[in-house]
Amino acid sequence: MGTADTMAAGSRPPQAAANAKSFAARLRNGDEIAHLITLIFAALVCLIVGLLVFQLYRNSSVSRHQFGWTFFVSRAWDPVFGDFGALPFIYGTVVTSVLSLMIAVPLGVGGAIFLAEFAPPRLSDMLTFVVELLAAVPSVIFGLLGIFVVVPVMRTTVDPFLQKFLGYTPLFTGPIYGVGFLTAGVVLAIMIVPYILSVSREVLLAVPADQREAALGLGATRWEAIWQVVVPYAKTGILGSIFLALARALGETMAVTMVIGNDPKISASLLAPGYTIAAVIANEFTEATGKLYLQSLIELGLVLFIITVILNGLARLLILATTKGGTIQT
Amino acid sequence: MNKHLKMYAPFLLLVGFAVVALVSVTRPSSPAPAPSPTRALIMALAPPSPTNVLLNAAGATFPYPIYSQWFDVYHQLHPDVEINYQSIGSGGGIQQLKAGTVDFGASDMPLNDKLLATFSFKIIQFPTVLGAVMPTYNIPGVTATLNFTPQSLAGIYLGQITKWNDPAIAKANPGVSLPGNNIVVVHRSDGSGTTFVWTDYLSKVSPQWKSRVGSNTSVNWPVGLGGKGNEGVTGIVKETPYSIGYVELVYALQTHLPYGTVQNSSGHFIKASLATVTAAAAGAAAKMQNDVRVSITNAPGANAYPICSFTYLLIPAHIADGTKRQIIKGFLHWMLTDGQKYTEPLAYASLPDAVAAIEMGHISEVN
Numbered sequence: 068m069g070t071a072d073t074m075a076a077g078s079r080p081p082q083a084a085a086n087a088k089s090f091a092a093r094l095r096n097g098d099e100i101a102h103l104i105t106l107i108f109a110a111l112v113c114l115i116v117g118l119l120v121f122q123l124y125r126n127s128s129v130s131r132h133q134f135g136w137t138f139f140v141s142r143a144w145d146p147v148f149g150d151f152g153a154l155p156f157i158y159g160t161v162v163t164s165v166l167s168l169m170i171a172v173p174l175g176v177g178g179a180i181f182l183a184e185f186a187p188p189r190l191s192d193m194l195t196f197v198v199e200l201l202a203a204v205p206s207v208i209f210g211l212l213g214i215f216v217v218v219p220v221m222r223t224t225v226d227p228f229l230q231k232f233l234g235y236t237p238l239f240t241g242p243i244y245g246v247g248f249l250t251a252g253v254v255l256a257i258m259i260v261p262y263i264l265s266v267s268r269e270v271l272l273a274v275p276a277d278q279r280e281a282a283l284g285l286g287a288t289r290w291e292a293i294w295q296v297v298v299p300y301a302k303t304g305i306l307g308s309i310f311l312a313l314a315r316a317l318g319e320t321m322a323v324t325m326v327i328g329n330d331p332k333i334s335a336s337l338l339a340p341g342y343t344i345a346a347v348i349a350n351e352f353t354e355a356t357g358k359l360y361l362q363s364l365i366e367l368g369l370v371l372f373i374i375t376v377i378l379n380g381l382a383r384l385l386i387l388a389t390t391k392g393g394t395i396q397t
Numbered sequence: 398m399n400k401h402l403k404m405y406a407p408f409l410l411l412v413g414f415a416v417v418a419l420v421s422v423t424r425p426s427s428p429a430p431a432p433s434p435t436r437a438l439i440m441a442l443a444p445p446s447p448t449n450v451l452l453n454a455a456g457a458t459f460p461y462p463i464y465s466q467w468f469d470v471y472h473q474l475h476p477d478v479e480i481n482y483q484s485i486g487s488g489g490g491i492q493q494l495k496a497g498t499v500d501f502g503a504s505d506m507p508l509n510d511k512l513l514a515t516f517s518f519k520i521i522q523f524p525t526v527l528g529a530v531m532p533t534y535n536i537p538g539v540t541a542t543l544n545f546t547p548q549s550l551a552g553i554y555l556g557q558i559t560k561w562n563d564p565a566i567a568k569a570n571p572g573v574s575l576p577g578n579n580i581v582v583v584h585r586s587d588g589s590g591t592t593f594v595w596t597d598y599l600s601k602v603s604p605q606w607k608s609r610v611g612s613n614t615s616v617n618w619p620v621g622l623g624g625k626g627n628e629g630v631t632g633i634v635k636e637t638p639y640s641i642g643y644v645e646l647v648y649a650l651q652t653h654l655p656y657g658t659v660q661n662s663s664g665h666f667i668k669a670s671l672a673t674v675t676a677a678a679a680g681a682a683a684k685m686q687n688d689v690r691v692s693i694t695n696a697p698g699a700n701a702y703p704i705c706s707f708t709y710l711l712i713p714a715h716i717a718d719g720t721k722r723q724i725i726k727g728f729l730h731w732m733l734t735d736g737q738k739y740t741e742p743l744a745y746a747s748l749p750d751a752v753a754a755i756e757m758g759h760i761s762e763v764n
Contacts, residue, residue, distance in 0.1 A: 351588040
């Protein structure tokens with residue numbers, strides 16, 4: 068090998084030969100190839116996102132020109148007379164997602180802490196398996212479960228209870244249908260808990276044991292060690308699981324449309340029916356005739372993308388703000 | 398640098414291919430062609446047979462069960478002909494027909510002149526079967542079949558009649574003790590031919606509905622909750638006491654839903670059935686001589702059920718490919734004659750003979 072190299076180098080400028088040699092060496096190590104392949108994979112993901120936005124933008128030109136920025140603040144949705152606005156759908160999307168996080172985050176993180184820190188390992192593995200099964204259930208099943216189980220319970224028990232004790236706030240007023248923002252939030256919460264729980268548990272388990280031991284050694288109780296040392300250490304990972312869950316909640320279609328009532332109105336009451344962006348696109352896209360109608364639906368898709376970016380950005384700011392002052396960082 | 402480029406070349410090529418593939422997939426003007434992956438595979442593997450012709454069609458979901466049976470039976474009768482139908486919705490069918498990615502389309506709503514003007518070619522519309530829509534309700538304590546007048550249905554859906562014991566409802570139902578509870582109105586949330594028929598009917602019987610809401614596959618509902626699909630509406634109605642919704646005949650018959658009668662233009666309260674729907678269409682035959690796009694909601698006739706409509710096949714008037722043209726014409730002929738006997742077992746109302754005769758005359762216009 069060595070003789071062959073020197074022989075070849077003799078007939079070439081020495082600089083190029085050195086380059087070729089080191090490149091060949093790196094190639095043999097596999098680094099160069101691995102670098103390239105993974106770069107391509109990462110670039111593909113960005114490419115898909117870029118193309119998606121580009122297509123959404125390009126295919127909504129008619130409605131963007133017709134409505135301009137008023138699309139974001141208009142409450143109209145009238146396919147017959149061709150007047151479209153996104154506000155009720157934006158409101159519904161944000162409200163249901165936030166509601167679902169308010170329910171799912173304590174459940175998911177609490178459950179993860181139990182499974183990672185308190186439960187015997189065998190029980191923990193078993194329960195995690197069951198929880199992960201929940202994540203594999205198709206969303207239409209959650210929707211059916213919503214219609215036939217959650218909705219009746221909400222209508223007959225939960226909603227009247229909330230109205231009785233909290234009816235003085237505008238959040239729980241109005242007629243009770245069983246379907247609405249709150250029910251959609253509950254069903255969404257059931258769907259996203261597995262994501263938070265299973266990812267958070269893994270993150271908590273990955274916290275080095277010496278962190279715990281050090282805290283305990285300093286005289287902390289078990290709970291103090293978990294809450295003040297382990298959880299802050301794992302904070303970034305836990306927040307990551309919450310973003311994943313939020314993204315899922317924002318884009319969820321089938322289960323939401325089955326329990327939200329599909330009424331494009333903005334109501335302060337969480338018991339009132341509403342509508343989300345993903346739900347209206349799924350509902351109306353197939354039978355939408357006419358360019359303006361179709362393009363308004365596509366523009367809604369663009370709006371959903373923007374909302375996702377904004378909410379994710381806000382969440383990332385939240386991380387920055389909270390980790391800066393935090394005691395422990397990953 | 399050059400050497401690097403050479404090393405990178407295969408990967409760049411790979412990326413290039415991926416980009417081309419992605420762009421062609423995401424190009425809006427060419428929605429994915431119809432054949433299923435397995436069928437595409439089989440077609441790719443099988444030696445091409447010169448007589449085998451595959452037609453692609455797409456459109457309405459409501460007539461999908463009868464269409465798939467028709468195309469299946471027709472394939473058995475003519476093994477060299479295969480028609481692949483994608484029930485992607487009327488809107489999607491119209492788009493694909495316009496883009497030329499399917500040989501013909503299907504729509505629950507007849508194409509009006511404005512929509513037809515957006516096509517670069519002429520379309521001939523063929524009514525195929527009939528659908529009907531009926532009110533279904535859930536009132537605890539009421540087991541009798543309720544009678545609905547046009548005014549009461551329009552009033553309920555406009556949000557003007559809000560209680561079940563409203564005189565407008567009570568008057569048509571003597572002897573039934575109606576509760577004073579609020580009516581929960583339920584409608585379809587997805588764009589649907591069912592909604593088109595329902596709103597077309599309400600537009601006919603209520604000037605206020607016509608000016609305020611109008612008719613379409615989706616409308617701006619004054620009141621009510623939306624359920625996705627017939628099953629969604631049924632689910633909400635079943636789970637919500639004192640609610641009313643509307644579902645199509647096929648679905649109601651198959652799931653044995655309770656449904657009310659509706660007063661027709663002669664003043665009779667008619668229960669929807671295959672016979673009363675065909676009766677409504679028969680009354681319209683005279684008007685269809687010039688234009689098949691007649692609305693048969695609130696049709697004349699003592700026994701005519703008032704909330705029903707045709708569903709349509711959309712056939713291009715000029716088909717360049719002679720083989721495909723002959724096959725489509727042959728299928729239309731068969732569909733209007735022998736094909737109609739497959740409708741009843743699937744709970745679709747068949748075309749009245751007079752209507753089928755008119756359409757038979759239109760087949761020759763396809764050339």
